[in-house]
Amino acid sequence: MTTNTSLPGHPHIAHRDGALHVEGVALDALARAHGTPLFVYSKQWMLDALAAYQRGFEGREALICYAMKANSSLGVLRVFAEAGCGFDIVSGGELSRVLAVGADPKKIIFSGVGKTRAEMRQALAADIACFNVESEAELDVLNEVALAEKTRAPISIRINPNVDPKTHPYISTGLKGNKFGIAHDRAVQAYQHAARLPGLEVVGIDCHIGSQITEASPYLDACDRVLDLVEAIEAAGVPIHHLDFGGGLGIDYNGEVPPKADALWQQLLAKLDARGFGQRKLVIEPGRSLVGNAGVCVTEVLYTKPGEDKNFCIVDAAMNDLPRPAMYQAFQKIVPLRERAGDAPTYDVVGPVCESGDWIGRDRALNVVAGDLLAVLSAGAYCMSMASNYNTRGRAAEVLVSGADAKLIRRRETMEDQLRSEIDG
Ligand SMILES: Cc1ncc(COP(=O)(O)O)c(C=O)c1O
């Protein structure tokens, strides 16, 4: 008799006859074929996550722009482009990537506090849908660039609503001490200024309050702040066509229960309707919630060693592959590909990088020996896209799984790849 047990909160990851699978593909076979560390993504999980947003917006005019900084690998972008999704970009590099997979420029919005003139020119030439402008100074520069290019730049102003998203301080973005957006009390003036600039065309308003948000209330508060401003801006004579509420919805890393995308949007739409804004076009910029739990990182145990205070399980993935624990003390579950019977000692799971901050999980009960394979869960967002070559480690390979098919979407980085841009002497 075959056994099939999904991991709690991860319906697409299951132990089948003792072996961990993503959809229909056994992870140990992928590790043998491609080596470790190896990122493996479930296409179905991404499409299901997107469908939850699409359900939430049924009957409304809405543009879902995947915030591609969460995972910008071409194979992942292609999944969303083929599903008709738009994209939120934050650099000229991201624009080049997303155009390479055939994204519709009219579904691309450009966020970020430090756009360069070259990036503005690139995005104007691509004819993107909107620039989310983050300062008065940027309004002036974009106006100049657009006029020089004999065009007009469609813009939203990102406002900072000063709302606490109740998340890690490094990923809060809508508090008044954060560098993002224009202060709430300067917004009307900034819109009036923008409306006078001949190279700009005001199309919307934008806010994004943070990431890994697990409650609806910060969104509802931010929504009220944005709508108050829209009323004031329109009373000052500047029409606003679309409302962009950013991204930020969290995922279950360790038992968190964030609202489901469709349920969150039901609440937000009820507020928009109640305040008379139900007919406005909506834009959102979700990242993590579209890819985070689609991915795992498979890593091999290299050594186990007892320490004076702690036992260490040294694996071949490190902070250069999985930077979130080192950067935000983040928790990601770690699951053996094959469970062993017997006692499970407690280990700190660490990588080979020469930093004490190079840990992947602390105090984990694991029954493992060298050569065993582990899966680090919730590794679809902000892992590969933040990976580095620190300690001259090549970046990992990536595989996209769909049903029983597994496709290599990034080969492992070689030493030659790493040295290509260096000049010696
Ligand atoms: C402007 C902007 N939009 C969207 C996102 C996506 O956020 P998340 O991945 O939390 O959905 C971010 C990152 O926080 C962002 O900075």
Ligand SMILES: N[C@@H](CCCC[NH3+])C(=O)O
């Ligand atoms: N890199 C962060 C999210 C950043 C959100 C970008 N504004 C994380 O892994 O949680």
